[in-house]
Amino acid sequence: MTTxxxxxxxxxxxxxxxxxxxxxxxxxxxxxxxxxTSLSELSIxxxxxxxxxxxxxxxxxxxxKEDLVVDALATLKAPLPPLAGRxxxxxxxxxxxxxxxxxxxxxxxxxxxxxxNEAERHPRxxxxxxxxxxxxxxxxxxxxxxxxxxxxxxxxxxxxxxxIAALIGTVVWYMRCIxxxxxxxxxxxxxxxxxxxxxxGLASR
Amino acid sequence: MTTxxxxxxxxxxxxxxxxxxxxxxxxxxxxxxxxxTSLSELSIxxxxxxxxxxxxxxxxxxxxKEDLVVDALATLKAPLPPLAGRxxxxxxxxxxxxxxxxxxxxxxxxxxxxxxNEAERHPRxxxxxxxxxxxxxxxxxxxxxxxxxxxxxxxxxxxxxxxIAALIGTVVWYMRCIxxxxxxxxxxxxxxxxxxxxxxGLASR
DNA sequence: GGGTTTCGAAACTTTGACGTATCGAAAACG
DNA sequence: CGTTTTCGATACGTCAAAGTTTCGAAACCC
Numbered sequence: 001m002t003t004x005x006x007x008x009x010x011x012x013x014x015x016x017x018x019x020x021x022x023x024x025x026x027x028x029x030x031x032x033x034x035x036x037t038s039l040s041e042l043s044i045x046x047x048x049x050x051x052x053x054x055x056x057x058x059x060x061x062x063x064x065k066e067d068l069v070v071d072a073l074a075t076l077k078a079p080l081p082p083l084a085g086r087x088x089x090x091x092x093x094x095x096x097x098x099x100x101x102x103x104x105x106x107x108x109x110x111x112x113x114x115x116x117n118e119a120e121r122h123p124r125x126x127x128x129x130x131x132x133x134x135x136x137x138x139x140x141x142x143x144x145x146x147x148x149x150x151x152x153x154x155x156x157x158x159x160x161x162x163x164i165a166a167l168i169g170t171v172v173w174y175m176r177c178i179x180x181x182x183x184x185x186x187x188x189x190x191x192x193x194x195x196x197x198x199x200x201g202l203a204s205r
Numbered sequence: 206m207t208t209x210x211x212x213x214x215x216x217x218x219x220x221x222x223x224x225x226x227x228x229x230x231x232x233x234x235x236x237x238x239x240x241x242t243s244l245s246e247l248s249i250x251x252x253x254x255x256x257x258x259x260x261x262x263x264x265x266x267x268x269x270k271e272d273l274v275v276d277a278l279a280t281l282k283a284p285l286p287p288l289a290g291r292x293x294x295x296x297x298x299x300x301x302x303x304x305x306x307x308x309x310x311x312x313x314x315x316x317x318x319x320x321x322n323e324a325e326r327h328p329r330x331x332x333x334x335x336x337x338x339x340x341x342x343x344x345x346x347x348x349x350x351x352x353x354x355x356x357x358x359x360x361x362x363x364x365x366x367x368x369i370a371a372l373i374g375t376v377v378w379y380m381r382c383i384x385x386x387x388x389x390x391x392x393x394x395x396x397x398x399x400x401x402x403x404x405x406g407l408a409s410r
Numbered sequence: 411g412g413g414t415t416t417c418g419a420a421a422c423t424t425t426g427a428c429g430t431a432t433c434g435a436a437a438a439c440g
Numbered sequence: 441c442g443t444t445t446t447c448g449a450t451a452c453g454t455c456a457a458a459g460t461t462t463c464g465a466a467a468c469c470c
Contacts, residue, residue: 014415015467021417037322038242043457054418059459116381117242117318130385145407155409162395162402165379166371173374174367180324180335190367197367201406202350204360219445220437226447248427259448264429 017061024051025058029072034106039069039118066125069114073125076111077132080140088148089199095141096171097191103175138164166198222266229256230263234277239311244274244323271330274319281316282337285345293353294404300346301376302396308380343369371403 028051029042036042044065048055062068080098083091102108114122115129141164148154154163171194178184187193233256234247241247249270253260267273285303288296307313319327320334346369353359359368376399383389392398 012415013413013469015417016415018417018467036243038246040246041243044459045457048418052418054420055459056419056461057417060416065458116385119385126385148407152409154407155405158407159398159402161382162375162379162399163407165382166375166399166402166407169374169376169378170367170371171374173377174370176321177366177370180321193364194367194371197364197371197406198403199406199408200360201402201404201408202353202359202363202368202371203404203406204357205410216439217445218439218443220439220447221445223437223447249429250427253448257448259450260429261431261449262447265446 018057021051021053021057022061025053025068026072026075027051028053029068030076030107030110033069033072033110033114037113037117039065039114039122042069066122070125070128073111073114073129074132076108077136078108080137083140083144088144088151088153089195091144092167092195092199093191095144096167096195099168099171100175100186100191103172104179141167163198167195170194170198223262226256226258226262227266230258230273231277231280232256233258234273235281235312235315238274238277238315238319242318242322244270244319244327247274271327275330275333278316278319278334279337281313283313285342288345288349293349293356293358294400296349297372297400297404298396300349301372301400304373304376305380305391305396308377309384346372368403372400375399375403 025047028047031050032042032046033039042065044055044058047053047068048058058068062071080095083094085091085094111129111133115126115134119126142160145154145158145160145163149156149158171191174190174194175186178186230252233252236255237247237251238244247270249260249263252258252273253263263273267276285300288299290296290299316334316338320331320339324331347365350359350363350365350368354361354363376396379395379399380391383391
């Protein structure tokens with residue numbers, strides 16, 4: 001952060017910080033978070049080993065484990081793609097498809113796991129994750145749903161909170177169940193099917 | 206188990222096993238599981254302390270931590286209440302209300318957390334939890350949904366897997382989001398509202 | 411080449427939980 | 441009362457990981 005973007009200003013003399021090592025550390029941290037369920041079972045030595053780096057190098061730049069995790073997660077904030085569909089339904093399918101892909105990727109999933117499981121253990125960390133990764137998406141979904149209400153595509157008495165929970169919760173739960181059952185194959189068009197079930201409802205017309 | 210239900214048969218002489226201690230150990234185990242995210246951070250010493258019990262007493266009766274966890278979780282398998290509603294909608298509300306209540310209780314939530322998070326780390330344990338707590342409910346929900354299809358209350362082309370994910374996932378996700386937002390109050394009739402949104406769908410008719 | 415800083419590797423101390431052993435007290439029996 | 445077994449408490453050695461320190465090599469500047 002201080003070494004890369006400066007071409008001439010105040011190089012402090014001495015061997016510069018290794019960008020390769022820093023990247024490797026962040027990558028290893030993300031990998032290992034994705035493979036674990038809590039931060040307590042994430043060991044600095046494991047990170048150092050996977051990154052091919054001395055422990056010293058990690059402790060030199062991050063005083064606490066939590067700081068390292070914060071920096072690592074900060075590189076993950078993948079925003080939702082632009083939603084420029086003609087109908088709300090198309091944009092919802094786009095979103096659900098993103099959620100589906102992320103539910104498969106342990107690395108992306110860990111963002112949520114941390115924000116939810118370690119909420120009261122690391123409030124600072126959870127807050128930061130929430131504001132960086134959760135809130136923007138909630139805002140996008142809220143705007144999208146309200147657009148649908150405005151155009152008449154969605155029912156006028158829509159409960160936005162319930163609707164968001166239905167969209168995200170359904171795909172998350174579906175993927176969770178699938179990945180544990182022995183015959184775990186996901187239909188290709190699962191995002192579309194989920195959205196259509198949520199939009200049209202389970203009841204007969 | 207051997208001491209309580211026998212009035213006269215083969216008391217082995219000596220001080221009998223303390224029922225109070227066993228119950229306290231199980232209770233403390235459940236409490237601590239509910240407060241933790243993985244089994245590895247569940248320490249025997251913490252259980253002994255919370256239960257007001259010597260470590261010896263735990264090691265005497267459970268050789269491995271996993272055995273203790275299995276016994277503790279075995280006391281939690283609360284089955285779904287009987288579903289005798291006139292309409293499928295009523296029974297769905299009953300189920301969702303159960304899920305909602307359990308989503309508030311860390312102790313009940315830990316059953317799912319273990320089954321999901323520690324699936325490949327403790328396959329034996331995860332299987333046991335799944336067959337004791339997850340599968341029966343899935344079967345009940347499947348039967349309920351198929352009943353709805355048969356009566357015409359639900360659409361004929363219902364995707365049961367998606368429907369189950371929508372019912373459970375929505376309430377789980379909703380409660381998760383609520384409990385983390387600062388103004389976390391749940392509407393009294395949330396189960397009914399969720400079921401009605403899921404049944405009728407988000408789209409306008 | 412000299413000065414400075416970081417690098418990776420290894421040794422070290424500390425911490426916390428594990429699992430075992432020991433001890434006196436307590437609770438049942440005859 | 442004596443025997444037997446469990447109780448809770450405590451102490452012990454083991455072990456894994458934390459976090460610190462040391463060391464020689466490497467990478468930059470002048």
